[in-house]
Amino acid sequence: MNAPDPVSHSAAVVERHDPALWREGLRTGVPSLFGIGAWGLVVGIAMVKTGLTALQATGMTLLVFAGSAQLASLPLILAHAPIWVIFATALVVNLRFVIFSALLAPHFTHLPWRQRLLYGYIAGDLTVAMFLQRFPTAAPVPGKLSYLKGLVFPNWAAWQIGSLTGIFLGSAIPTEWGLGFAGTLAILCITVPLVVNRPALCGVLVAGPVAVLANGFPYKLGLLAAVFAGMLAAMTAESILEKRKARHG
Amino acid sequence: MAEWEIWAVIVVLALSTAITRSGFWLIGHRVTLPPRVQDMLRYAPACALAAIIAPDLVLGSGGQVHLGLSNPKLLAGIAALGFYVWRKNMLQTIVFGMLVFTLLRILHVFGASA
Numbered sequence: 001m002n003a004p005d006p007v008s009h010s011a012a013v014v015e016r017h018d019p020a021l022w023r024e025g026l027r028t029g030v031p032s033l034f035g036i037g038a039w040g041l042v043v044g045i046a047m048v049k050t051g052l053t054a055l056q057a058t059g060m061t062l063l064v065f066a067g068s069a070q071l072a073s074l075p076l077i078l079a080h081a082p083i084w085v086i087f088a089t090a091l092v093v094n095l096r097f098v099i100f101s102a103l104l105a106p107h108f109t110h111l112p113w114r115q116r117l118l119y120g121y122i123a124g125d126l127t128v129a130m131f132l133q134r135f136p137t138a139a140p141v142p143g144k145l146s147y148l149k150g151l152v153f154p155n156w157a158a159w160q161i162g163s164l165t166g167i168f169l170g171s172a173i174p175t176e177w178g179l180g181f182a183g184t185l186a187i188l189c190i191t192v193p194l195v196v197n198r199p200a201l202c203g204v205l206v207a208g209p210v211a212v213l214a215n216g217f218p219y220k221l222g223l224l225a226a227v228f229a230g231m232l233a234a235m236t237a238e239s240i241l242e243k244r245k246a247r248h249g
Numbered sequence: 250m251a252e253w254e255i256w257a258v259i260v261v262l263a264l265s266t267a268i269t270r271s272g273f274w275l276i277g278h279r280v281t282l283p284p285r286v287q288d289m290l291r292y293a294p295a296c297a298l299a300a301i302i303a304p305d306l307v308l309g310s311g312g313q314v315h316l317g318l319s320n321p322k323l324l325a326g327i328a329a330l331g332f333y334v335w336r337k338n339m340l341q342t343i344v345f346g347m348l349v350f351t352l353l354r355i356l357h358v359f360g361a362s363a
Binding site: 034035038039042052056059060063064065066068069070071072073075077080083086087089090091092093094095096097098099100101102104105106108109113116117119120121123177178179181182184185186187188189190191192194195196199200203204205206207208209210211212215216222223226227229230231234235238 | 250254255256257258259260261262263264265266267268269270271272273274275277278282287288289290291292293294295296297298299300301302303304305306307308312314322325326329330333334338339340342343346347350351354
């Protein structure tokens with residue numbers, strides 16, 4: 001009876017808590033916590049300014065935990081867009097996480113699925129970047145999980161504290177201050193680093209105007225149309241640039 | 250939106266976080282994305298975010314296109330973009346952009362009443 005399972009046993013050795021690496025993760029993450037909290041604050045304010053109740057906004061921040069997708073959903077909620085359009089929009093906005101998680105996941109394949117679900121869920125863009133700087137390869141190193149925990153839990157807490165502050169402070173701020181605009185500025189700031197090359201710039205320069213022109217589309221489908229137009233523009237620009245490079249290179 | 254619809258939205262948003270962030274952790278070792286799809290994925294988020302920003306900067310409350318100096322959101326947005334490219338700091342950019350936006354808004358109020 002109760003023969004030790006060899007796989008989970010070796011995983012337990014690899015993932016035994018390592019206080020030194022936990023503290024190192026914490027120290028690495030601390031400088032970003034203020035910015036994360038402030039961004040959470042902006043999203044919290046934007047949620048109540050859109051007309052969500054404090055309970056709904058609290059539910060959204062605790063369950064969704066993805067600022068840009070939350071901000072993207074707010075105008076769609078205001079416009080009574082169908083739920084599947086909001087879902088599709090959130091998926092597209094979150095697609096960058098697919099790439100980040102594809103980089104991070106191989107480090108932790110040995111964990112039970114519940115832990116993989118949890119750590120995947122709370123590993124945002126910043127923490128993934130910091131983790132990969134410390135551990136560039138997926139080789140099993142003891143204490144990796146402790147380091148990740150030192151990064152992601154404070155990050156999660158800073159976001160939630162900021163967001164909840166925004167939710168309960170936001171209703172006290174007059175609407176004409178236009179604080180919801182801070183949400184748009186926050187999205188602007190996450191967009192800029194995503195414009196990694198000239199094809200991406202083409203995509204953005206096409207998607208923006210198409211979204212404006214297609215604003216009157218039924219069910220808010222203009223947004224998805226803009227994403228497709230932008231992606232097509234980016235892919236076209238990419239193949240043109242590659243061909244030109246092949247000819248001159 | 251009705252109360253239940255808001256909660257339904259919150260649930261599908263949570264689902265989208267789980268699928269995009271945890272999907273690879275759960276089944277990633279069994280799938281490899283074709284390079285073409287990876288290329289598409291690379292550009293989608295930037296396009297989506299641009300498609301969210303642009304209408305907020307350019308459209309008035311009635312859905313009319315509003316380009317020019319009398320649009321405080323557009324001007325503040327452009328100023329904030331420049332500021333972010335220069336400083337690379339989200340927090341400072343939000344504060345700076347809101348200051349510009351508020352200043353323009355107040356100046357326009359004075360302009361309208363003068």
